[in-house]
Amino acid sequence: MRFSGAGLGRTTGSDHFNAFPVSIIICAHRAHKQLEYNLPFVLCQSYPEWELIVVNDGGDFATDDLLKNYQSAYPNLRTVSIEKKRTGKKDAIAAGVASARYSWLLLTDADCRPATTQWIWTMMATRSKTTQLVIGYSPIEKKIGLRNELIRFESLFTAIQYFSAARSGHVYMGVGRNLLYHKSLFSLTNLVPEHPSGDDDLFIQRVATAEVTEVCAEPAAWVWTDAAISWKTFFMQKMRHYSASRHYSLKSQTRLTLYFVSLGVFYAGIIMSLATGLTIPAITLFILRTTCMIPVFRTEANGGGQPDLQLKFIYLEPVYLLFICIQLPFLLFYKNHRFWN
Known part of the structure; x- marks a missing residue:
């Protein structure tokens, strides 16, 4: 697994392209407050022809009232209400896609907001x-505290991995908070029906190839979101993500496993060396690796809108690894049955 070449913040688009109409789809489940704050950032997009479809997954009345108020001012806002019949957001995505008037679909979530009015255009x-x-x-919005630092680090760390992998021809994941695809790719058969989470990752696993996939990390196309509000929420989010990764291809699972195993072996070796009195070799090895990694991470942290994390990598990486190790025993017995938010 590569840890360089993600190109976060890099300009890759062209000013000359066919501005086909776009359908933005937001799947919202009990997300009245998030929509109230974030919808204005979506509705102010500057693009020739587009629509916004908000799928009210579960038919929440507060969400329905909010959307009706917005519709009076924004005729390109359309709503779809569906009954919650199963976990996950597969039904909501399917309803949004079925209602879309246009062939290009741009997905995001209720708790997300585009960084600029050029989001659609840049994508x-x-x-x-x-x-x-x-x-x-x-990216994740910056706030004070270790939890926020760790969540932002994990998000950036993950983005570096899947962006660099995609740029090298191995497309294995993306985030539904910012995903554009042609309607012809979508099929219910491309969603894993028995798994309630990981819809976006598993969709990409089934349809993406290097030939049909591009990545866009330009700041004008970023979509910001908020970090989990508690350690428990973050813990459960990652459990859902890890459980979904069981459905990745063998190649993708092998790449990710080897990377994290090698990382674990490195830190275990450092700890064992310190415990057995090999202090100087342990410190030397740690300094050498850190010296090599910091310039790479600094570039991506600056490019990815998280400049304050560039030196915090020194302690956030082992904390992140410890967090994963704590989760491993739970993952063996984890049953993903909760509704998404």
């Missing part, structure tokens, strides 16, 4: 003649 400009899927970048 669409990334396409080439063969592109059917564009993976976007979605």
Whole structure:
């Protein structure tokens, strides 16, 4: 697994492209407050022809009232209400896609907000003649505290991995907070019906190839979101993500496993060396690796809108690894049965 070449913040699009109409789809489940804050950022987009479809997953009355108020001022806002019949957001995505008037679909979530009014434009400009899927970048808003630092680090760390992998021809994941694809790619058969989470990752696993996929990490196309509000929420989010990764291809699972195993072996070796009195070799090895990693991480942290994390990598990486180790025993017995938010 590569830890360089993600190109976060890099300009890749063209000013000359066919500005096909776009359908933005937001799946919302009990998300009245999030929509109230974030919808204005979506509705102010500058693009020739587009619509916004908000799927009210579960038919929440507060959400329905809010959307009706917005519709009076924004005729391109359309709503779809569905009954919650099963876990996950597969039904909501399917309803949104079925209601879309246009062939290009741009997905985000209720708790997300585009960084600029050029979000649609920049994502669409990334396409080439063969592109059917564009993976976007979605950073976490900065707040005070270790939990926020760790969540932002994990999000950036993950983005570096899947962006660099995609740029090298191995497309294995993306985030539904910022994902553009052609309607022809969508099929209910491309969603794993027996798994309630990981819809976006598993969709990409089934349809994405290097030939039809581009990545867009330009700041104008970023979609910001908020960190989990508690350690428990973050813990459960990651449990859902890890459980979904069981459905990744063998190649993707092997790459990810080898990377994290090698990381674990490195830190275990450092701890064992310190415990057995090999202090100087342990410190030397740690300094050498850190010296090599910091310049790479600094570039991506600056490019990915998280400049304050560039030196915090020194302690956030082992904390992140410890967090994963704590989760491993729970993952063996984890049953993903909760509704998504």
